[in-house]
Amino acid sequence: xxxxxxxxxxxxxxxxxxxxxxxxxxxxxxxxxxxxxxxxxxxxxxxxxxxxxxxxxxxxxxxxxxxxxxxxxxxxxxxxxxxxxxxxxxxxxxxxxxxxxxxxxxxxxxxxxxxxxx
Amino acid sequence: xxxxxxxxxxxxxxxxxxxxxxxxxxxxxxxxxxxxxxxxxxxxxxxxxxxxxxxxxxxxxxxxxxxxxxxxxxxxxxxxxxxxxxxxxxxxxxxxxxxxxxxxxxxxxxxxxxxxxxxxxxxxxxxxxxxxxxxxxxxx
Numbered sequence: 001x002x003x004x005x006x007x008x009x010x011x012x013x014x015x016x017x018x019x020x021x022x023x024x025x026x027x028x029x030x031x032x033x034x035x036x037x038x039x040x041x042x043x044x045x046x047x048x049x050x051x052x053x054x055x056x057x058x059x060x061x062x063x064x065x066x067x068x069x070x071x072x073x074x075x076x077x078x079x080x081x082x083x084x085x086x087x088x089x090x091x092x093x094x095x096x097x098x099x100x101x102x103x104x105x106x107x108x109x110x111x112x113x114x115x116x117x118x
Numbered sequence: 119x120x121x122x123x124x125x126x127x128x129x130x131x132x133x134x135x136x137x138x139x140x141x142x143x144x145x146x147x148x149x150x151x152x153x154x155x156x157x158x159x160x161x162x163x164x165x166x167x168x169x170x171x172x173x174x175x176x177x178x179x180x181x182x183x184x185x186x187x188x189x190x191x192x193x194x195x196x197x198x199x200x201x202x203x204x205x206x207x208x209x210x211x212x213x214x215x216x217x218x219x220x221x222x223x224x225x226x227x228x229x230x231x232x233x234x235x236x237x238x239x240x241x242x243x244x245x246x247x248x249x250x251x252x253x254x255x256x257x258x
Contacts (some may be wrong), residue, residue, distance in 0.1 A: 005196070011241075012197045014227075016204020021212060021220060022165070025172045027231035030197060032231035036238070045130025046142025047183030048194040053144045053176040055198025057169045060205070064166035074127070074157050081128045082135030082145055082175045089139020090182040102239040105141045109232035112147055112216075113225035 007037060015052065019060060025053040028112055031105060042098040042105075119157065126156040135175050139182070144172030 011033045015026030018100035027049045064070050093101060120129075130152035134145030149168035153159045159167060183189045211220060 001178045004193075007197045008193060009200045009203065012200030013204035013207055015197065016201030017208030017211065018204075018224060020203070020205040020208040022146075022224070024150070024165075024168070025176060026143075026148030026201070027138075027143030028147070028228060029231070031142045032235055034193075036158040036231070036234055038193075041188075043183070043186070043188040044190060045188070046140075047180060047188035048190045048197075049142040050138070050144075050176045050180040050183060051191065051194030052197035052201070053190060054173060054180060055195070056201045057172040057176060058209040059142055059202065061166065061169035061173055062148075064169060067166075069163050069166035070170050071153075071157070071159060071163060072170065074153060074159070076169045077124070078127050078131040078152060078167075079147055079171035079174040080135070081131035082138070082149075082171055083178050085135020085137075086139040086145075086175045086179040087182060089136040090179055091139070091184065092136075093140050094186055097240045099242065101141060102235045106136070106232040106236045106239075108141055108147070109235075110141070113228040114230070115147075116221045116225040116228070 004038075011037070012052070016056060019056050022116075025057050027053055028109060032109070035102070042101040043093060046093065046101065123156040127152060130156070131171070134171070135179075138175045139179050145175050146172055155228070 011030055014033065018024065018029050019026035030049040030052055031045045034048060035039040035042060038045075040048065061070060065110045130148055134148035134152070137143065137148060138145040146165070146168045149171050150161075150164045153164040153167055154161065157164075157167075180189060180194070184191070
């Protein structure tokens with residue numbers, strides 16, 4: 001257990017840095033690190049990542065809100081259909097293999113890297 | 119905003135949530151371009167507004183995954199609480215190296231992860247859908 005906390009701190013640091021620099025939640029680095037470094041199963045990694053993201057994004061959104069950069073109405077307008085989407089997505093995830101989750105994730109990472117490079 | 123923009127926003131919101139549920143991300147990768155294209159926000163405002171939507175998606179997603187037995191509450195909370203260290207590191211990095219360097223470095227990290235996950239998935243025999251299987255170490 002003693003070596004877990006430093007490793008979790010490393011994941012938090014990389015995820016937080018990625019989130020702060022690029023305005024995303026940090027999930028694209030948290031999920032692979034939980035799988036590859038902690039030996040999490042895919043479904044556990046994605047569930048646990050979402051909980052970490054709640055805290056990361058709430059903190060970041062609060063900070064940006066102080067600077068007046070958050071458009072609340074538009075955030076809610078895009079967020080409400082996303083709630084329906086995430087309920088459907090988590091339900092679908094229970095019905096596909098964990099390999100498929102990894103494969104979808106790998107594609108997302110390649111697309112995300114492509115966007116950063118271009 | 120015109121009606122087509124509202125429809126676009128709703129559609130991309132749903133897709134972002136779906137992606138978030140499937141692979142455990144917040145959906146910012148879709149929220150940000152959606153807010154730029156359909157609302158006309160600038161990059162910083164789109165990223166900031168996206169973070170608000172991410173809070174909704176991640177909270178509901180984490181709650182659903184908890185009921186499926188796929189959430190390790192303690193680890194998730196620890197990562198979230200320790201993340202401000204990362205924000206400080208990120209800010210320091212942003213001042214130390216160019217934005218282009220950061221973009222290329224993170225793209226490299228993501229490509230490495232993609233390769234590692236794909237290799238690992240190919241090595242392991244397919245375990246099929248395991249809905250209902252007891253999680254090994256969930257401490258929800």
